[in-house]
Amino acid sequence: MTAIKENSTYNANREIVLNECPVTYVMSKIGGHWKPIILYHLLSGSKRYSEIKKAMPHITEKMLIQHLKQLEADKLLIREAKPVVPPYVTYTLTESGKGLQTVISAMADWAFKDMGKVRI
Amino acid sequence: MTAIKENSTYNANREIVLNECPVTYVMSKIGGHWKPIILYHLLSGSKRYSEIKKAMPHITEKMLIQHLKQLEADKLLIREAKPVVPPYVTYTLTESGKGLQTVISAMADWAFKDMGKVRI
DNA sequence: ACAAGTACTTACCCCAAAGTATGTATGACA
DNA sequence: TGTCATACATACTTTGGGGTAAGTACTTGT
Numbered sequence: 211m212t213a214i215k216e217n218s219t220y221n222a223n224r225e226i227v228l229n230e231c232p233v234t235y236v237m238s239k240i241g242g243h244w245k246p247i248i249l250y251h252l253l254s255g256s257k258r259y260s261e262i263k264k265a266m267p268h269i270t271e272k273m274l275i276q277h278l279k280q281l282e283a284d285k286l287l288i289r290e291a292k293p294v295v296p297p298y299v300t301y302t303l304t305e306s307g308k309g310l311q312t313v314i315s316a317m318a319d320w321a322f323k324d325m326g327k328v329r330i
Numbered sequence: 331m332t333a334i335k336e337n338s339t340y341n342a343n344r345e346i347v348l349n350e351c352p353v354t355y356v357m358s359k360i361g362g363h364w365k366p367i368i369l370y371h372l373l374s375g376s377k378r379y380s381e382i383k384k385a386m387p388h389i390t391e392k393m394l395i396q397h398l399k400q401l402e403a404d405k406l407l408i409r410e411a412k413p414v415v416p417p418y419v420t421y422t423l424t425e426s427g428k429g430l431q432t433v434i435s436a437m438a439d440w441a442f443k444d445m446g447k448v449r450i
Numbered sequence: 451a452c453a454a455g456t457a458c459t460t461a462c463c464c465c466a467a468a469g470t471a472t473g474t475a476t477g478a479c480a
Numbered sequence: 481t482g483t484c485a486t487a488c489a490t491a492c493t494t495t496g497g498g499g500t501a502a503g504t505a506c507t508t509g510t
Binding site: 222223224226227230231232233234235236237239240241243244246247250268269306309310312313314315316317318319320321322323324325 | 342343344346347350351352353354355356357359360361363364366367370388389426429430432433434435436437438439440441442443444445
Binding site for chain 3: 218220242243244270272273276294295296297
């Protein structure tokens, strides 16, 4: 999981900001190129790995797995694997993950307004 | 402003995601280590450069200026300079910038809940 | 003469996130 | 026997955000 150099200003500032700033806390959970999209696709219900993959043509498998693991570690989703071959793995949002819907909605509202795409 | 290599997957994906994902759009405007903090300080009213600087002891001047310029370019705040010496420059949120308050609130609500710090 | 305050600017470096490419285990099916 | 499908893993490279350090312009105070 990529060891962290403790004695760097970058990480010092990062920690300060994470502890002090709820916005940055949220960013650390759902930020990056792909995590919001993954969450979006799961908001409509559980999906298996291959379904998420098909829904996101541009993401590489490495990035997809990496972010799914991260989201699982952050307790935003749950991974369930059936012991069959070929593998059957589903991903489901936790309550915490579902709670992000209001956040995402607020962001979407502002975004569409800001992009001048709102018509009411 | 740091020339961009057009033919890279990194930027291709970035653009795709920016156009498709309102969450990423918002992130691009208020993401990073410092922008949310700057916005937070300006939500309570206009401030001059030196006031913001004092309110954020850990930020470097380069980062502060850089983000203020970016926020200005994104029309989230307005810079006003009085032609005096020593310089007197104030930064004020635009309506668009003020509109972020609801977004920030939604994020803060979720963050505090998720951090288990909520007591109601 | 020179230090101090304000609001910047610029050149350079580091590192973590993102991307590339390839490999793995297992069983079904042809 | 070997190819296909699923759900990963891993070594390596690239990219851009962030940090360091130093300098600039202009004027007021000592």
